[in-house]
Every structure is written in structure tokens, then in C-alpha cells.
Amino acid sequence: MYLYKNWRYTVSAPWFHPLLLLIWLIIGIGLRLANLTGKPPWTDEFSTLVFSLGNSFLAVPLDQAIAPDILLQPLQPQATANIQDVWTHLSQETNHPPLYFFLAHLWMQLFPTPGGLVSLWGARSLAAILGAASIPAIYVLGWLTFRSRLVSHLAAAMMTVSPFGIFLAQEARHYTLAILWVIASFACLVIATHHIKNHTQLPIYLVFSWIGINALGIATHYFFALTLFAEAFVVVFLAWYQWTQPNKKNNFPDIFIFSTIWQRIYIVAAGTFVAGLVWLPVFLQNSYGSKLTEWIQQPRVGIAWISPIFQALAAWLTMLYLLPVESPQLGIVIASGVAMLIFLVWALPILIRGFKVQLQQPENGFITQVVAGLVVGAIALFFIFTYFLGIDLTRGARYNFVYFPAVMILLGASLAVCWRNDSMGKWGITGKKAVILIWFMGFFSAVTVVSNLGYQKYYRPDLFVQVIQQTSQVPVLIANTQITHVHIGEMMGIAREFKMKNSPSPSPLFLLAHQDQDPNTSTTSLEKTLKELPRPLDLWLVNFHAPIAEEAKNCAPDTQSLPAINGYSYKIYHCT
Secondary structure: OHHHHHHHHHHHOOOHHHHHHHHHHHHHHHHHHOOOOOOOOOHHHHHHHHHHOOOOHHHOOOOOEEOHHHHOHHHOOOOOOOHHHHHHHHHHHOOOOOHHHHHHHHHHOOOOOHHHOOOHHHHHHHHHHHHHHHHHHHHHHHHHHHOOHHHHHHHHHHHHHOHHHHHHHOOOOOHHHHHHHHHHHHHHHHHHHHHHHOOOOOOHHHHHHHHHHHHHHHOOOOOHHHHHHHHHHHHHHHHHHHHOOOOHHHOHHHHHHHOHHHHHHHHHHHHHHHHHHOOHHHHHOOOOHHHHOHHHOOOOOHHHHOHHHHHHHHHHHHOOOOOOOOOOOHHHHHHHHHHHHHHHHHHHHHHHHHHHHHHHOOOOHHHHHHHHHHHHHHHHHHHHHHHOOOOOHHHOHHHHHHOHHHHHHHHHHHHHHHHOOOOOHHHOOOHHHHHHHHHHHHHHHHHHHHOOOOOOOOOOHHHHHHHHHHHOOOOEEEEEEEOOHHHHHHHHHHHHHHHHHOOOOOOOEEEEEEOOOOOHHHHHHHHHHHHHOOOOEEEEEEOOOOOOOHHHHOOEEOOOOOOOEOOEOEEEEEEO
16 A cells, blocks of 8 residues: 555656656667668669768769779768758758758758768667657657546657657657657647637637648648548547537538638638749759659559558558567568567557557547547558559658557557556556566567668668679679669768778779669660779679670679679679
8 A cells, every 4th residue: 555655656757757758768868860871772772871961873884894992972061062062952852851851961060970971870769769769759749638647658658669659769760850840730730620619719729839840841842642541530529520510500511611620721722822833833844853752652553453452451460569570580470470470469459458448538539539530541541552653651660650650549548548558458567667678679570660670771881792702703893774863872881881890802893884774775884884994893783684795795694603682682793
């Protein structure tokens, strides 16, 4: 009894909740900064690095053999580069809005340049810190939504260790900033929901704050528009809810024409529409946009018709947990898969039960429907784009940032029900122990991502360089077909690894064989370059999607059994 009273006193102390939130924040920062440069950058991160510096990929020479230092020049900070340069190159060469790149430009100036190249730790640390900021942000959103410190803390605790959140936070990309805008926009919607339910007028500060937040979200990532469409779905639900209430004052015309509440909702919608419309000309004039998104617009044949379902399920699971399923040891992969399945069978009924209880509670049922509506609306949009518009958004797990915070809030609400439950039925453990077990599963999952055993990088130039150094004892030419700056980034990863290793052996030469409509242009470029280079020479065709040049056919193909490397499909020819 004494311990119970002492605990009650501690929880009610004014310092307890800020201290507990600080603990979540410290753990979250630690996880997001751990092993931050242990994983090599991949093509999307090179895009962030180059454009944030105010540099351009167009400066890289094509159709000629170049040294690694020339290929890496866009990664060298220029003292004269400014925000205007960032915008100029970004708007001409890629399909992203500029806000995050502006922030990264200023941030990366604070860090030294190892080997004359931009600091990878500096670039990734911005995303990591913004990712950690989502922990107190989700706490506030949980409080605004459920008015419960327990829900707030559990949502913050799960955000702290979410492997999906860790994955996004350890990449030099704009997703963690976008998540903060998603949280802020959801917070405005939640406040508006309370006003609509209570038939009170939306404060004017909320109207303009909501518009400003949505404008910043669109200026960070165009897919933030999916968040806005999900919110629109919920607003329609709120209108229907108010229309069906027995209060005669809230009939159909009052809702949509005369009500001051809805007039201010219209202002938010109109202001947000204008904020998005200003980016439309920029998006449409970009000739690179369609080429950069071809990977999610591939034709769907056979099993590809159902793969989006499994891709979506995998992304949802990793918001909660992910064990080392990408370990190089097969035994660990199998054990991890079995453990994840067992955990899912155990945890899913607990989470579903908590969700149902929240739906049935008079004080929380309505707002639970609102948050669930955000998730359902966003997921529906993903599948509409995938199956009806031919744009498979499920292929990019990172795009789920548009509703990830809503999932964390529902998770916190469900776990709060579990926490208050003294018994979990047939499992024979208390609700508190179940919540602690779920959190530790998330923690081990976070460590999995930090260790690159889950959500592995799409490209592994570090492993590929090892294969090159073990295989070739003569000068090397690495040839790649180049269409967009993505393919330049593929080669930059290799060049950067050679530079970081400071290997005594000669550095390779690189050929970016440009390809537009006719693949034979890359073949011609390779033919010309091979004729100019002395022998002996090892030719490495890496992600080379064009006919093999005749000059290469005069070389002996390598017959060794070499390992497959993430992101790099290769063939070797020994030219002697």
C-alpha cells in the first residue's frame, strides 16, 4: 500500500511528466545518432548533399573516363554557393520542393569537410535531430487528441523506438521534417474537431496557423498533399457527423453555407490550395520529374498485382517492430522471421482490443474515429494511386510518413488500455508487463535498424569496393549507363568509398555513358572510351543497361562466382 501511494505521489508531481518525456527524448536522440555514418550514403542522399551545397550534377563530365576526384566534385562545398544556387539547381534537376534543402545548406556549413568532401555526419544529423523532435511533438499531439498523459507518454515512447522512425531519421533526407509538419497539421485538425463537436467557432489563429503549417509541409515534400487529402476525408466525415445530429440548428445549409465554423474551414482549404498551387508550375516544368519516378510506375504483370499488398503490410509492421531479417546469417534471418510472426500473433489481439475499447468510450470514441479516419483515408489513397493511377506508392516505404504520426497516436491509445488492464487473459501477464514487452521489442528493432540489419541501404558501395579490390590487380574502368543524377549517385558511392579507404592501389576510372532514348548511345560511348585507354585493363560494367560494345567483346569475361551486392549488378571483362 505504501509503494502504491508513493507511486501515485510521484506520478502526480509536477516534475514527473517532463522528466519522463526527457528520458524518451534522450533515448530517441541516442538511437538516431548511433552509428550515423556506419552506413554508406545512397543515391537519394547524394541528391540531398549535392543540391543542399548549391552544387549541380550537370558539372560531372559524361561519355569520357574520369577520375574519382572529378566525379566527387559536386560533393565539395563552395564558399560562394548560396541559397539562390540551391534553388536554381534543385528546380532544374530534380522534383522536390526546397525548404529542407535550404535548411540543410545552412546546417552543413557548421561541420568540417573530411577529405574536402561534405560531412556525411553533418548532413544526416539534421534529419536525426528533426526525427528526435517528433518525440515531444507526438506527445503534444497525444495530449491534444485524448487529453491523457498516459496516451501521450506511450505514443512518445513508441515513437522513440519505432524502427520506421529510426530508418527515416538516419538518412540525409527531408522525411523527418515532413513528419513534424504532419504532426502539426494533425494537431490543427484535432483542435478543429473539438470545436466542431462542441459547436464553437474556430479561433482565427488556428485558421492561419493551419494554413501556414500546410504551406510549409508542401514546401518540404509534395507527398504532404496526401496528408491533406486524408484530412479532407476526415473533414467530410465531420460534416456528415454534424449534419446527422438531432440539433435542428445544424441542418445542411447551416453547415455548408452559413455556419461560421465551416466558413473558417473553407478559408483553411482555400489558403492551403493556393499554397499548393504555387508549386504546380515548378513541378510541371521539370523535365527530370518523370524520369526520376519511373521506378514506381513500372507495368504490373503476374504476381506484381498483389505485391503492393505485401509491401504495405511490411511497412505497417515496421512502424512497430523489425528484427534482423536482413542479416547475412541465414539462421538469424529464419529465427528473426519466426520471432516476428510469434510476436505478431501475440500482440495484434492486444492492440485491436485496446482500439475497440477506445472506440466504445464516450469521451474518446469520436476522436478515435477521427484519427483512424486519417490512417484509413491515407491508405486508401495509396491503393488508389497504385491500382488505378499506375503509381505504386507502396514500393517506397518512406512515403508512409504521410500518416505515420496518426498510427503512433492510435498505438499509444491502444497501449493505454492495455496498461490499465490487470490481466491479459490466457497469456497470464499483466497489461503493464505486456506494454513493457512491446516497447522492448521496439527497442531491439531500433537497434536492428541502427546496425543495418533491417531497412538496409539500397546500395552497398562499401561491399562492392571490397569485391573490386579483391578481384582486379590491374587498372579498372567502371562503366555505367547514365540517364538521371540517380545513376551519377550510384557511381559517386563507389568513388567515395575508394577515397575514404585511401587504398594504395590505383583508383579506378569512371565512365558515365549517357543514355536518352537510344541505348546504343551508351554502347558507342563505351566503345570510344575503351579504344582510348591502355591495356591491361579490367572493365566493370555496373548497372549497364545497353548492348555490349564490340571492343569489350574482345576482352575475356570473368568466370568467377562473385557475390551479389545490393544496388550493383555487374559484369567483369579482362582486357589484356
